[in-house]
Amino acid sequence: MSIILASQNEHKVKEIQEYLGRIISLKKAPEALEVIEDGQSFQENALKKAQAYYDKFQTPTLSDDSGLILEAFPEILGIHSARFAPEFPEYSDKCQRVLDIYQEKKESYRQAYFICVLCYYLSPQEIYFFEGKSKGVIAEKLRGEGGFGYDPIFLPDAHPQSKSFAEDPEWKDSHSHRAKALESFREFLKTRS
Ligand code: IMP
Numbered sequence: 367m368s369i370i371l372a373s374q375n376e377h378k379v380k381e382i383q384e385y386l387g388r389i390i391s392l393k394k395a396p397e398a399l400e401v402i403e404d405g406q407s408f409q410e411n412a413l414k415k416a417q418a419y420y421d422k423f424q425t426p427t428l429s430d431d432s433g434l435i436l437e438a439f440p441e442i443l444g445i446h447s448a449r450f451a452p453e454f455p456e457y458s459d460k461c462q463r464v465l466d467i468y469q470e471k472k473e474s475y476r477q478a479y480f481i482c483v484l485c486y487y488l489s490p491q492e493i494y495f496f497e498g499k500s501k502g503v504i505a506e507k508l509r510g511e512g513g514f515g516y517d518p519i520f521l522p523d524a525h526p527q528s529k530s531f532a533e534d535p536e537w538k539d540s541h542s543h544r545a546k547a548l549e550s551f552r553e554f555l556k557t558r559s
Contacts, residue, residue, distance in 0.1 A: 367391070369486075372419035372429035374398040377514035382430065384539055385548040390555065392428070395419050408433065408445060408483040409495055416487035426489075428551075432482040432543065434516045436504065438475045439467065447516070461508050461519045468504065476504040478520065480543040484551055494554065498546025500524075509533050 368391040371379055383392055401418045405411040408431045415429035433447030443450055443464070451463045468476065484496040501523050508518040510532030517531035517538070524541060531538045539545060 367426065368393060369426045369428050370395045370419060370423055372399075372401075372415040372427050375430075375514075378430050378432075378544070381539060381542075381544050382428070382548065385545060386552065389552060395423060395427075397422075403431070403445075403448070405445070408481055408497075409485070411445060412483045412485035412495065413487075413493065416485040416493070420487045420490075427485075427487045429485045429487070430482060430544065430547075431485075432480065434478060434480050434520065436464070437477040437479075438473045439471075442467065443516070457515055458508060458518070461516055464504065464516070464519060465507065478502055478504050480516075480520065482543040482547045484547045486551060486554075496547045496550040496554065498543040498548070498550070500541070500543040500546070505530055510535075513538055 370393050371382060372395060373379055379394055386392055399418050399422060401415050403411040403414060405414055412429045412431035415431065416427045419429065420427045433445055434443045436443055451460045454460050454463060479502065480500045482498045486494040486496070502521050505519045505521050509530040510518050512535035513532040520531050521528055522531060522541065525534065525537060531542065
């Protein structure tokens with residue numbers, strides 16, 4: 367079976383294809399759709415994306431909605447992660463802005479977590495969700511060149527050498543919030559094959 371990915375984010379597409387590529391055929395959608403992500407949750411936004419692509423291409427669709435939650439400032443990123451600090455087009459500047467907020471507010475509580483919600487839209491009658499989380503802390507400075515988005519400022523608790531996602535993208539591929547959600551999706555696919 368062939369599934370299309372309701373995402374134009376090359377990094378997400380790569381992480382998803384690397385994880386599932388050997389099991390199922392996953393293709394990037396032939397065209398990018400403008401989906402307004404105004405849902406109140408990751409699940410709602412994942413559904414909006416999957417539904418839009420399914421309606422247009424009439425093919426089973428997998429979408430990913432994800433973001434970083436700063437426990438001290440939950441309203442700043444979260445479901446708004448992609449729209450944070452629009453005055454800075456580069457993610458390195460958005461990351462620095464996050465670090466500046468901790469400085470400005472003299473906040474030392476740096477716990478944070480990433481969430482990834484996958485929506486598998488098989489048909490309007492069959493819609494499934496899979497979720498993964500990564501817990502960690504916000505670094506004091508940007509670290510590493512790999513990954514994407516907020517990876518340089520996130521130090522996952524589970525990393526054996528306390529490296530950021532951006533410093534160890536290979537480790538990220540198999541341990542991240544996305545990897546955990548993809549693992550649940552993979553188990554689900556096995557039960558149906
Ligand atoms: P969306 O899910 O495409 O709406 O956007 C999610 C936002 O969170 C974007 O700003 C991404 O760059 C960021 N993001 C999502 N997943 C990750 C990740 O695995 N690492 C770093 N940033 C991420």
